Amino acid sequence: MSIVSDHPLTSRIIAELKLAQSKLARVLSPGSQLFPAVRALMRMEQRLDRPLRLAICGEHNSGKSSLANLLGGIESLPTAAISNTRIPTLLYYAPEPEIWAVRDVAGQQVRARADRNTLPQTVFRLEVGLPSLRLRAMQILDFPGRAGPGHVDLAWHAVDAALWCTVSTQAWKESERLAWNELPERLRSCGLLIATHADLLANPWDREKLLTRLHRECDAMFRDIVMVSTIDASGADTLDSALASLISSARDRRASSALRAIGRITHRTLSQMQEP
Numbered sequence: 001m002s003i004v005s006d007h008p009l010t011s012r013i014i015a016e017l018k019l020a021q022s023k024l025a026r027v028l029s030p031g032s033q034l035f036p037a038v039r040a041l042m043r044m045e046q047r048l049d050r051p052l053r054l055a056i057c058g059e060h061n062s063g064k065s066s067l068a069n070l071l072g073g074i075e076s077l078p079t080a081a082i083s084n085t086r087i088p089t090l091l092y093y094a095p096e097p098e099i100w101a102v103r104d105v106a107g108q109q110v111r112a113r114a115d116r117n118t119l120p121q122t123v124f125r126l127e128v129g130l131p132s133l134r135l136r137a138m139q140i141l142d143f144p145g146r147a148g149p150g151h152v153d154l155a156w157h158a159v160d161a162a163l164w165c166t167v168s169t170q171a172w173k174e175s176e177r178l179a180w181n182e183l184p185e186r187l188r189s190c191g192l193l194i195a196t197h198a199d200l201l202a203n204p205w206d207r208e209k210l211l212t213r214l215h216r217e218c219d220a221m222f223r224d225i226v227m228v229s230t231i232d233a234s235g236a237d238t239l240d241s242a243l244a245s246l247i248s249s250a251r252d253r254r255a256s257s258a259l260r261a262i263g264r265i266t267h268r269t270l271s272q273m274q275e276p
Contacts (some may be wrong), residue, residue, distance in 0.1 A: 026063030094129025
């Protein structure tokens with residue numbers, strides 16, 4: 001079953017993209033000045049035909065990797081090579097575990113083992129394939145700790161939505177607010193704030209006070225706010241519900257964005273075809 005079959009608009013766009021590419025490829029030679037339109041449509045199809053990519057962001061030791069394990073439905077990430085949290089790590093579905101080191105933005109890959117000594121000197125991103133069914137619906141991008149704004153450019157990683165981790169015992173510091181506001185507005189508009197390590201607040205009253213404060217300070221900045229313990233997974237049901245709503249909204253937005261981009265490509269291509 002296609003990973004996008006449960007989103008009718010995306011499925012329809014992909015089908016129309018395949019048809020358009022087929023028709024253009026038959027009438028255009030690879031050397032034609034219009035052939036880049038075929039490649040642009042192909043890239044659009046590939047982007048739509050993969051699971052949504054969720055970025056997990058936050059400051060150092062804010063529970064990002066534990067949240068990635070919880071969302072991915074895995075016990076723990078493979079150790080050694082990918083334990084270096086200075087490198088963005090993408091989790092995706094694969095029938096058998098595998099690790100790839102992406103050298104650069106262009107996507108050049110080399111196979112890696114769970115041994116950081118085997119990694120190339122320069123690594124843009126690690127990509128880890130795992131046989132977790134939850135990763136069929138979403139890819140998870142675990143980012144390095146952000147102590148301040150501008151540390152990672154999410155645009156290079158084709159991120160569709162963002163989750164911000166904040167530790168419950170010291171939640172939502174000024175440095176976090178500044179870093180979050182540096183993210184693109186399209187990500188912030190549908191982001192989730194995840195208060196991690198909620199188990200450290202043993203008193204339910206303390207948890208209620210924290211949630212009240214976070215809603216007061218952050219409601220306008222996030223789509224939803226969730227408290228979760230990444231140790232015993234308490235709060236996981238609430239997180240799943242918020243995540244399902246986020247994914248539905250992000251799918252709609254991604255499909256609408258694709259339609260606008262296809263319209264621009266079509267307009268430009270038709271204009272070039274009409275030039276003498």
